[in-house]
Amino acid sequence: MTYLKSWEEFEKAAEKLYMQAPSKARYTMKYVHSKNLLSLKMTDDVVCLQFKTEIAQDVRKIDKFVNNLLRHIVSKEH
């Protein structure tokens, strides 16, 4: 699966994917220091969404997204 172009696109799609099947979706983040690259992946083993960035400012957005996701996962209602 190819990388999504923009962060907004990824965020929206990832959220939708999670909402479809909260217990199946998983989220992976990989940081490659030598390539100055941060790559994200959200998948439910059927659909796979990927996003990569080189920009430091994106970390803040990602952080917000992960916090949101964590909160959703541990909250009672799904």
Next chain:
Amino acid sequence: MVLLENDSVSVLDEFKLKSFVLPHDGRDRPTPRVGKPPLPESQEHMCLVRAKFRSQKIATVIHQRDVNKFQVAYSSLLKGNLDGLKKLKKPKTKTKAE
């Protein structure tokens, strides 16, 4: 794989890492075969977080009460350690002000 308490997540600091977030229902064994009694349903929603650096692997389960603590630790970890990324310069806004 070592399962750590949330407090020990600061071990992550050492790592340029790959991390992994997955909803977790507290199950630690496979689902029983057909005909066997099913496993009890868990009451609490939890989250499994795993991190990998080369061959070292750590993991933790976040319970509801620990979310805030973990989030603070995780945020500062992200901000502090992903230091190879480029800083994007803001386009100058006051170029034609004068």
